[in-house]
Amino acid sequence: MKALTENGVTVNESVTPVPPTKRNSGFWKSVLQQKYLYLMSLPFVIWVFVFSYVPLWGWLMAFQNYKPIKSFRDQKWVGLKNFKELFHDERFYLVLRNTLAMSGLGLVFGFVVPIIFAVMLNELRGSVFKRTVQTISYLPHFVSWVVVGGIVYKTLAIDGGIVNDLLTHLHIIDEPIQFMAKAKMFWGVVTAADLWKETGWNAIIYLAAITGIDKELYEAAKVDGAGRIKQMFNITLPGIRTTITVLLIMSIGHLIGIGFEKQFQLSNNLVTDYSEVLDIYALKYGIQIGRFSYGTAISMFTSVVSVILLLTANGVMKKFTKESIM
Amino acid sequence: MKSKSIKTAFTLMLMSSMLIAGCGGNNNADNSKNAANTGNNASTATATDSAANTTADTSPVTFSFFGADASPNWNKMQDEVGKVITEKTGVTLNAEYDVGSGGGEQKISLMAASGDVPDLIFAKGNLSKLVDAGLVIDMTDLIDKYAPNLKKVYGDNMKRLKYSKDDQKIYSIPTNAGVDQQSFDAGGGFEIQQRVLKELGYPQVKTVQDYEKVLKDYVAKHPETDGQPTIPLTLNADDWKIMITVTNPAFLTTGAPDDGEYYVDPTTYAAQLHYKRPAEKEYFRWLNHMYSEGLLDKDTFVQKDDQYKAKVASGRVLGLISQEWEYQDGENALKAAGKDEYTYAHFPVTLTDEYKDHSFQSAGVDASGIAITTACKDPVRAIKFLDWLASDEGQVLMNWGIEGKQYTVNADGKRVIPADVQKKKTDDANNFAKETGIGLYTALTAHYGDGVKDSTGNYYTTNFPEQIVAAYSDAEKETLKAYKATTWKDLFPKESDFPVKEWGALYNMPTPTDGDYQVTFKKTQDIIRKRIPEAILSKPADFDKVYDAFIAELNKAGAEKMEAEYTDLVKARVSLWTGKDL
Numbered sequence: 001m002k003a004l005t006e007n008g009v010t011v012n013e014s015v016t017p018v019p020p021t022k023r024n025s026g027f028w029k030s031v032l033q034q035k036y037l038y039l040m041s042l043p044f045v046i047w048v049f050v051f052s053y054v055p056l057w058g059w060l061m062a063f064q065n066y067k068p069i070k071s072f073r074d075q076k077w078v079g080l081k082n083f084k085e086l087f088h089d090e091r092f093y094l095v096l097r098n099t100l101a102m103s104g105l106g107l108v109f110g111f112v113v114p115i116i117f118a119v120m121l122n123e124l125r126g127s128v129f130k131r132t133v134q135t136i137s138y139l140p141h142f143v144s145w146v147v148v149g150g151i152v153y154k155t156l157a158i159d160g161g162i163v164n165d166l167l168t169h170l171h172i173i174d175e176p177i178q179f180m181a182k183a184k185m186f187w188g189v190v191t192a193a194d195l196w197k198e199t200g201w202n203a204i205i206y207l208a209a210i211t212g213i214d215k216e217l218y219e220a221a222k223v224d225g226a227g228r229i230k231q232m233f234n235i236t237l238p239g240i241r242t243t244i245t246v247l248l249i250m251s252i253g254h255l256i257g258i259g260f261e262k263q264f265q266l267s268n269n270l271v272t273d274y275s276e277v278l279d280i281y282a283l284k285y286g287i288q289i290g291r292f293s294y295g296t297a298i299s300m301f302t303s304v305v306s307v308i309l310l311l312t313a314n315g316v317m318k319k320f321t322k323e324s325i326m
Numbered sequence: 327m328k329s330k331s332i333k334t335a336f337t338l339m340l341m342s343s344m345l346i347a348g349c350g351g352n353n354n355a356d357n358s359k360n361a362a363n364t365g366n367n368a369s370t371a372t373a374t375d376s377a378a379n380t381t382a383d384t385s386p387v388t389f390s391f392f393g394a395d396a397s398p399n400w401n402k403m404q405d406e407v408g409k410v411i412t413e414k415t416g417v418t419l420n421a422e423y424d425v426g427s428g429g430g431e432q433k434i435s436l437m438a439a440s441g442d443v444p445d446l447i448f449a450k451g452n453l454s455k456l457v458d459a460g461l462v463i464d465m466t467d468l469i470d471k472y473a474p475n476l477k478k479v480y481g482d483n484m485k486r487l488k489y490s491k492d493d494q495k496i497y498s499i500p501t502n503a504g505v506d507q508q509s510f511d512a513g514g515g516f517e518i519q520q521r522v523l524k525e526l527g528y529p530q531v532k533t534v535q536d537y538e539k540v541l542k543d544y545v546a547k548h549p550e551t552d553g554q555p556t557i558p559l560t561l562n563a564d565d566w567k568i569m570i571t572v573t574n575p576a577f578l579t580t581g582a583p584d585d586g587e588y589y590v591d592p593t594t595y596a597a598q599l600h601y602k603r604p605a606e607k608e609y610f611r612w613l614n615h616m617y618s619e620g621l622l623d624k625d626t627f628v629q630k631d632d633q634y635k636a637k638v639a640s641g642r643v644l645g646l647i648s649q650e651w652e653y654q655d656g657e658n659a660l661k662a663a664g665k666d667e668y669t670y671a672h673f674p675v676t677l678t679d680e681y682k683d684h685s686f687q688s689a690g691v692d693a694s695g696i697a698i699t700t701a702c703k704d705p706v707r708a709i710k711f712l713d714w715l716a717s718d719e720g721q722v723l724m725n726w727g728i729e730g731k732q733y734t735v736n737a738d739g740k741r742v743i744p745a746d747v748q749k750k751k752t753d754d755a756n757n758f759a760k761e762t763g764i765g766l767y768t769a770l771t772a773h774y775g776d777g778v779k780d781s782t783g784n785y786y787t788t789n790f791p792e793q794i795v796a797a798y799s800d801a802e803k804e805t806l807k808a809y810k811a812t813t814w815k816d817l818f819p820k821e822s823d824f825p826v827k828e829w830g831a832l833y834n835m836p837t838p839t840d841g842d843y844q845v846t847f848k849k850t851q852d853i854i855r856k857r858i859p860e861a862i863l864s865k866p867a868d869f870d871k872v873y874d875a876f877i878a879e880l881n882k883a884g885a886e887k888m889e890a891e892y893t894d895l896v897k898a899r900v901s902l903w904t905g906k907d908l
Contacts, residue, residue: 068441068459091849153633158624159555180628181863269563269855270627270863284852287435289844290455 062297082297095281098187098274103258105191107251114199115244118206119236123228134207137200149265152193156180180266186274190262205247206240213239245323253310256302278302384416387707392437394430394450394694397423397766398655399756405763406728411720417711419446419770429566437461445702448501448769450694454836457489457497462697463705464495472706473713475720479505479772483691490836491898499712500834501768503693504775504787508821511794512814513650514578514685517670520801522644524667528808531673534579534612541621541645551642559616559645560623562634562652568855571648572613572862573601580605581681583689583824586833587851588889590896595829595908597892599850599885601858607873609677613862614869627859641668658755666801672814686821692830696770715771718780724767725787732762741784743793752797764788828900835899843891846884853879 031038062082064075086092117137124130140148155162156179164176179185217235226234260279267275276284278298286295318324401408403418412418422444424430434452437443438459449456456462469476476499480487483505488494516537522544523529531537541558548556561571574584577600582589589600600606616622623643625633637643638656646653650672660668674683696712698705714720726733726741733741743751751758759765776789785793794813798806811817829835837843857876864872897908 068439068461150630150632153628153630178624178628268628268630269568269859272852272856283432285845285848287439288431289848290435290438290458290839291845292439 059296059300061293062300064293066293066296068292078293082294083301085294086297086301091276091281091285094273095276095278098263099256099258099277102187102190102263102277103255105187106194106258107255109191109195110198110202111248111251113195114202115206115240117199118203118210118240119232121203121207122210122236123232134200134203138204139200140197141201143197145261145265148193148197148262152189152266153180156189180268181270183271183274186267186271190266190275193266194262206243209240209243210236241321242323245317245321246325249310249313249317249325252313253306255309256305383707383710384414386412386416386418387704388418388420389446389702389708389711390444391419391421391446391448391770392430392433392444393421393423393448393769394434394452395423395448395769396425397421399759400766401760401763403763405759405761405766406731407723407763407767410723410728411715411767414719415711415714417707420444443699443701445699446696446708446770447699448694448696449498450502451833453498453694453697454839456697456699457493457836458839461699461701462497463700463702464497465499465698465709466496468698468705468709469496469499472709473716475713475716475718476709476772479716479774480691481505486691486830486903488902490895491902494902498695498697499772500691500693501695501771501773503691504768504773504778505691506778507775508777509686509815510776510789510791510813512672512674512685512818514648515672515683515814515818516575516675517646517648517653517672519641519644519668520671520805521667523671523805523808528805531675533678534609534675537645537673537675538612538616538619538621542619544644545621552640554640554642557623557637557643558621559647560629560634560637560643561626561647562629562631563627563855563859564629564631564634567631567652568858570652571646573854573858575647576600576606576609577603578683578685579609579675579677579681581676581684583684583687583827584831584833585827585829586831587847587854588832588892590829590832592825595893595896595900596889597832597896598889599854599880601854601880602877605677605681610858610861610873611866611869612677614864614866617862618866622862627863641665646670655756661753661755661799664753666799669799669801671802671805672817674818682819682823684819684824686815686818687824688821688826689831690826692834694834712771715767716773718786720771721768721773721786722780722784724773725764727762727764732764739782739784743788743796748796752799828904828906829896830899830903832896835895837892837895842884843888846888849883850880850885850888853883 063077063079065078065081066075121130121134124133143151156164158164158176158178161176163179164173167173168176179189213235217239218231221231221235256278258277258279260277260283263275263277263280282295282298285291286298314324400421400423402421403409403412424433429452430448430450431452434447434449434455437447438455438461441459441461443456443461447456447462453462477484480499487496487499489497516531516534518531518537518540522540525547526540526543529536529540531540545556545558550556562568563572569587573587577584577589580603582600582603585597585600587599588597589603590597613622617626623629623637629637635653635656638646638653639659641660650657650670653670657669660666674685676683698708702708715724722741726743729735732747733743736742751764774786776785776787778786780786791813795803806812806814806816809817837847853876857872857879861869861872861876900906901908
């Protein structure tokens with residue numbers, strides 16, 4: 001039996017030198033050599049194609065006055081009308097501000113806190129306690145936003161909400177604060193709720209990366225006299241730097257497409273000026289009133305911005321940290 | 327090892343081909359839908375032949391159904407009435423209802439976008455989305471050929487079923503309200519708990535000032551209810567319910583009938599957003615005053631539907647401004663717990679003495695209703711099903727239940743509900759509905775309203791004066807007696823005090839989905855739902871400023887043009903229904 005290397009190609013075959021002059025035939029040759037590898041990735045390529053590229057066809061709707069009843073050929077083409085309307089709507093800039101503000105806050109806190117949490121958790125000695133904390137902390141991830149919305153409302157309520165009870169008992173405030181009615185607090189509430197829900201879950205990947213760090217490094221550091229804090233900054237954090245970079249780039253790519261579940265569940269009429277995000281706007285002014293073309297124009301805008309953000313983040317990282325995802 | 331990797335590769339290929347097949351399946355579904363779309367006429371034609379032999383087809387068939395109003399007691403037709411319906415018609419409904427207070431808007435919007443509709447749909451206010459997407463079939467011929475009972479129930483009102491003056495097809499049959507309904511009971515107005523009235527010696531409650539005084543006096547005496555702070559007044563502003571408890575009372579207290587978001591001048595038919603009426607500004611000023619006095623719950627504009635209902639169910643809310651169906655779940659919980667004195671009395675409260683509550687002005691036959699979609703493979707079977715339900719047999723079954731179980735017929739031929747059944751129905755309403763199915767099916771089809779008698783001289787519905795009084799709890803009876811009334815309705819101005827509205831109920835009138843109308847309407851709605859709470863919560867000194875800015879903002883968003891467009895629609899409707907030339 002021949003030993004397999006990591007990429008599924010037998011050692012004997014992979015060392016065959018490829019003549020640099022015949023690049024083209026070399027490509028096909030390597031395809032042939034790695035045919036199982038290609039065959040195995042094929043379903044996923046098809047999957048991506050079907051679910052991520054085929055729907056792009058629908059973007060054409062953004063340039064039409066789309067009516068579901070008509071066939072494609074009968075649709076009326078309107079050029080950039082939908083985009084013009086979008087960029088002339090004041091509300092659009094308001095929701096764009098909200099989207100960026102909330103995702104910016106989410107990025108800063110939702111990114112930094114799990115790393116700190118993972119590093120701290122890693123420093124814990126007792127394995128039973130550590131695992132218990134880890135499990136408890138990621139459980140909220142599986143709770144749907146509908147339920148989380150209810151929990152947040154109950155927690156922040158003025159009669160019997162635990163936060164207000166605590167603050168009044170500690171005499172930090174005299175009157176209970178109506179958190180959910182204060183539009184300016186909405187971003188903070190969303191970020192806090194998101195932190196509660198996702199910190200534990202997001203920390204898992206860092207914890208996994210930390211276990212991959214060679215234990216000898218810590219031992220060597222100890223011999224050299226490095227304390228716990230020094231070990232954290234000189235071994236643990238640099239050890240997971242690659243993971244951090246990759247996740248940072250990806251979350252920057254998602255900056256503008258933050259979804260709408262949280263905002264939808266947590267918002268009320270008093271805070272709409274701060275809670276409405278692009279996706280809710282697309283739902284309200286697109287699908288809900290049958291303006292499919294307008295909705296498509298909005299989603300096209302978000303996709304394009306996302307790609308630009310992703311490429312920029314990737315480029316910047318590549319330049320400064322030599323690490324990137326592309 | 328090599329053979330193993332080949333196996334793996336094939337497994338993966340198989341998986342990928344399954345993926346592709348899955349996508350292919352989608353296309354097939356689309357095609358079949360198109361087929362159903364075009365095959366419409368064909369099926370009608372073949373059905374014409376089968377209509378000749380009038381034997382009812384009771385072979386098992388399942389129709390999918392979506393209802394835009396939540397129906398928490400729906401029991402998949404496993405209730406007693408449902409079983410009989412399936413037995414008699416062969417039809418099983420695979421029903422899905424909207425959850426919460428969404429009114430079906432999200433789901434129906436998506437249906438219109440995807441073309442993926444159930445066979446039958448109760449679309450409430452969103453029918454026009456489906457009609458414009460070409461997903462609803464015209465029922466005119468179907469009703470003509472196969473639905474004698476529907477024709478009988480609607481009678482002279484058939485022309486009111488037409489969609490609009492430009493498109494005179496019948497896309498849905500009004501089912502959300504009974505035909506020739508005479509209300510015997512009032513479920514609206516302003517509500518006050520029976521215990522409050524009793525303690526204060528049944529004071530007169532006519533104007534908002536009276537109402538305010540009652541709440542204020544009682545809460546001063548009893549700041550706590552069962553250990554929790556008493557809430558004098560709370561409203562439900564979650565999603566569309568803001569209209570029921572916050573904005574609609576503005577026109578009801580100022581002498582205007584319910585025309586959705588508009589007010590229509592009965593002589594010129596000119597429509598305007600009702601918020602623009604000066605009298606309504608005064609109503610909102612009163613709410614603002616209630617808030618600054620601490621009488622209006624601070625949570626009003628923050629709480630969600632379920633929190634509101636939980637508050638009502640806790641019994642610590644003294645007053646509501648709502649409709650009984652809106653807070654029913656909460657009140658049912660109180661009844662089930664035996665706390666009858668915590669349930670609510672209804673008063674036709676107005677802003678000042680000069681106004682009259684128009685709750686009972688009749689709109690004639692005009693209600694949202696059920697539609698058959700292009701996805702329905704057998705529209706004839708569907709209409710026959712609806713027709714059977716609309717028959718005398720069907721209506722009695724849906725309203726009364728099964729003879730010998732939920733009602734008996736006495737020696738005089740009168741239908742009677744036995745006392746133990748009635749007790750269960752009153753005290754444990756949710757479980758009663760779940761088990762028997764009574765009340766779950768009426769909104770599916772045309773039905774007579776309260777006060778209409780069938781050929782046996784019995785009422786079709788279980789709501790008639792004696793029955794209504796029988797269903798009252800002792801606490802309610804006591805309150806009514808003190809006000810010298812037998813039903814809540816006796817306190818309200820009667821139908822006969824007002825002319826029938828020539829334009830029906832405008833919240834059911836389809837509006838154009840093309841053009842700017844929907845966008846402007848949505849914008850005005852956003853402004854209303856944001857600014858009305860803001861105005862109510864503002865400092866009393868700032869109220870005028872906030873309210874005037876609100877009206878200006880509406881106009882800036884294009885309200886005036888939208889109102890002009892709406893006025894034209896109202897006029898077209900009046901002329902279609904009455905034949906007046908406008």
